[in-house]
Structure formats: C-alpha cells, structure tokens
Amino acid sequence: MTDMRAIGFTQNLPLTDEKSFIEFFEPKPTPTGHDILVKVIATSVNPVDTGVRRGTQPPLKTPKVIGWDAYGSIEAVGDAVTLFHPGDRVFYAGSFKRPGTDSEYHLVDERIVGHAPTSLTAAQIAAVPLTSLTAWEALFEQMHLSIDDSAANAGKTLLVINGAGGVGSMATQLAHLAGLTVIATASRPETIAWTRDHGADAVVNHREDLVSQVKALGYPTIDYILELSNLNQHWNEIVSLIAPSGTIVSVTGNDTPIDLRALKQKRATFSWEWMYTKSFFETPDMITQHQILERIRELLDADKLKSTLTKTFTPISPDNLRAAHALVESNRMIGKVVITNEK
Numbered sequence: 511m512t513d514m515r516a517i518g519f520t521q522n523l524p525l526t527d528e529k530s531f532i533e534f535f536e537p538k539p540t541p542t543g544h545d546i547l548v549k550v551i552a553t554s555v556n557p558v559d560t561g562v563r564r565g566t567q568p569p570l571k572t573p574k575v576i577g578w579d580a581y582g583s584i585e586a587v588g589d590a591v592t593l594f595h596p597g598d599r600v601f602y603a604g605s606f607k608r609p610g611t612d613s614e615y616h617l618v619d620e621r622i623v624g625h626a627p628t629s630l631t632a633a634q635i636a637a638v639p640l641t642s643l644t645a646w647e648a649l650f651e652q653m654h655l656s657i658d659d660s661a662a663n664a665g666k667t668l669l670v671i672n673g674a675g676g677v678g679s680m681a682t683q684l685a686h687l688a689g690l691t692v693i694a695t696a697s698r699p700e701t702i703a704w705t706r707d708h709g710a711d712a713v714v715n716h717r718e719d720l721v722s723q724v725k726a727l728g729y730p731t732i733d734y735i736l737e738l739s740n741l742n743q744h745w746n747e748i749v750s751l752i753a754p755s756g757t758i759v760s761v762t763g764n765d766t767p768i769d770l771r772a773l774k775q776k777r778a779t780f781s782w783e784w785m786y787t788k789s790f791f792e793t794p795d796m797i798t799q800h801q802i803l804e805r806i807r808e809l810l811d812a813d814k815l816k817s818t819l820t821k822t823f824t825p826i827s828p829d830n831l832r833a834a835h836a837l838v839e840s841n842r843m844i845g846k847v848v849i850t851n852e853k
C-alpha cells in the first residue's frame with residue numbers, strides 16, 4: 511500500500527511550538543461507494559479548525575488531521591460514484607466526522623462536492639466552499655429566502671452581524687444578489703470598506719450599540735438577522751431589532767443559555783445553521799450541498815460572486831498552517847486565508 515503525506519497534531523500546543531503541527535505519513539486511502547479520492551491542491555483555515563485544535567485534550571495516540579475546505583483533482587472514484595470522473599477538478603468543505611483536508615490525498619462523499627470553477631486560481635477557489643455553503647444554507651434554507659426571486663426580496667432587510675469575516679463576506683454578496691437590503695457590521699476602516707465593496711447597503715459598528723445605529727439608518731426593525739460572531743454578546747440587540755414574524759439564524763452557538771421566550775411576543779423564528787448537519791447525519795438531502803456548490807461555481811464563473819481570498823501561503827506545510835491558524839485566531843480576518851501547493 512502506498513503512503514501519503516499528511517499534517518496533523520497530537521495535542522493542543524501554542525502555535526509558536528514546532529510540534530503544534532507535524533508532518534507524518536499514513537496509508538493513502540482507496541475510495542469505495544460514493545467516495546472520491548482527491549489530490550488536494552489547496553485548503554483553507556476556518557474558525558472550526560482553530561476550535562478543534564484548541565479543544566483536543568488529552569494528547570492523542572495518532573495525529574489528528576483537520577482542514578475543511580479543498581480544491582483538488584480527482585485521482586480515483588468509488589463504485590457508486592455517478593457525478594464525477596478521475597481528472598475532474600472539484601471543490602468542497604467535507605465532513606466533520608472524517609479526517610480533514612490537510613493531507614496529500616483526501617476521501618470525500620461525492621454528494622457534498624462540486625465541480626470547481628474554471629476562471630479562478632487554486633487559492634481563490636479553496637477560499638470559497640465552507641463559507642459559501644454556510645451562507646447559502648442560512649439564507650436560502652433556514653431563512654427560506656430565494657436567490658432567484660429578487661422581486662419578492664425587494665425591500666426586505668437583512669442584518670449580517672460580522673460582515674467582513676469569511677461567512678459574512680459571502681452572505682453579504684449572496685443577499686445583495688438576491689435583492690435584499692443588507693446592513694452589515696464591521697468595526698475598522700478596512701473591514702467597513704471591504705463590507706461595502708461586497709454588497710452591503712449600510713455598515714454599522716458591532717463594537718457599539720447596534721440598536722441605536724440601525725434605527726438611526728431609518729429601520730425601526732429588521733426582517734432577517736444573521737448572527738456570525740457571538741450569539742450571547744449580540745442576543746439582546748437581536749431581540750430588540752428583529753421585526754414581528756422575523757427570522758433569526760445563528761451559526762455560532764452560545765456559551766450561556768439564551769432565552770427564547772424573549773421572541774414570543776414578536777413570534778420571531780430562531781434557527782441554527784450548521785454547515786456539517788447534512789454530512790454528519792447523512793440526511794436524505796445531503797446531495798443539496800453538491801447542488802449548492804454547482805450554483806456557487808456558476809456564479810463565480812459568471813463573475814456575479816467574488817472569491818473572498820485575502821491571504822495566501824505556499825506550499826501546504828506545518829509552518830504555513832501555523833501562520834494561517836494564527837491569522838484566524840486573531841479574530842480580525844477579512845475574507846479568507848488559503849494554503850496552496852499551486853499558485
């Protein structure tokens with residue numbers, strides 16, 4: 511059996527420690543069933559990577575491989591695969607239950623994979639899957655908005671809390687495309703400029719009171735609120751701003767309980783978005799992630815959607831993973847950071 515190179519960790523160490531990411535060799539897997547084997551060309555780092563690394567206690571016997579974004583080329587396919595062929599270029603975010611993309615080859619179920627865009631660089635493509643799937647599912651599944659009916663969305667308001675991060679800069683673009691009025695939050699001149707450039711109609715500062723700022727813009731309430739930073743921190747503002755019968759979606763979770771009774775008089779809807787739900791539970795609609803990525807590819811190749819890549823490290827190595835993790839841990843990312851073997 512052939513071996514492949516992988517990068518992982520056995521314990522949670524500071525990024526300044528050389529052992530925080532180590533290169534090692536393990537058997538190259540063989541695809542069966544719906545799995546495809548992908549030669550990874552580029553990957554990205556998301557807050558989930560830093561969270562899983564920090565949460566790894568006690569030390570593991572074998573290294574854990576993380577990474578949940580990939581652009582690559584198909585090396586081999588399982589016997590039930592119908593959507594792809596060897597040689598196809600693909601992009602995907604992957605499954606929370608399986609080893610990640612920080613390795614030379616990676617197995618993934620075809621039903622959560624899309625054909626890669628053809629007009630973007632490897633790094634621009636790897637920046638996209640996880641954040642676009644999250645933003646798409648939040649807006650067009652959990653909020654039940656339609657990307658194809660801008661007439662129906664005209665005049666509807668969306669507040670994106672954390673507009674310049676990876677998910678926010680995708681959500682803002684998609685909501686703008688769908689015809690909503692988008693108010694996004696950002697706190698620094700560069701994140702404010704980035705957010706406006708990605709389709710926000712107005713920007714408010716998440717380090718100051720959101721309620722008074724949104725009202726000052728002329729919106730007493732907001733129809734849809736997408737929370738992408740810290741639900742506990744922004745909960746009271748969300749309760750105050752949501753319109754009667756409005757919809758709130760959070761992707762971040764909460765450290766202390768939130769009080770859903772606060773939404774009763776307004777009969778507002780609250781939903782979670784977890785990008786991994788479909789693959790984690792292998793839901794019957796898991797193939798919708800393939801369909802979403804195909805739509806995202808079309809939008810990127812038609813130049814209607816922009817990759818949110820802002821920082822590239824070459825090649826995929828322990829040092830470059832450490833550098834990319836440090837950027838994400840700063841909580842000041844604008845768009846996405848990618849590590850790539852191909853410029």
Ligand SMILES: NC(=O)c1ccc[n+]([C@@H]2O[C@H](COP(=O)([O-])OP(=O)(O)OC[C@H]3O[C@@H](n4cnc5c(N)ncnc54)[C@H](OP(=O)(O)O)[C@@H]3O)[C@@H](O)[C@H]2O)c1
Binds near residue numbers: 558
């Ligand atoms: N459930 C899911 O499926 C899912 C999927 C993806 C991500 N997530 C979660 O969603 C969150 C965002 O992910 P991401 O990749 O977009 O993050 P990110 O790129 O790391 O976000 C960085 C941005 O956060 C902003 N920020 C910092 N403090 C803030 C605050 N108090 N309020 C609002 N914004 C603040 C910063 O803006 P300024 O510099 O302007 O302050 C910065 O631009 C993370 O918690 C991540 O784990 C969940």
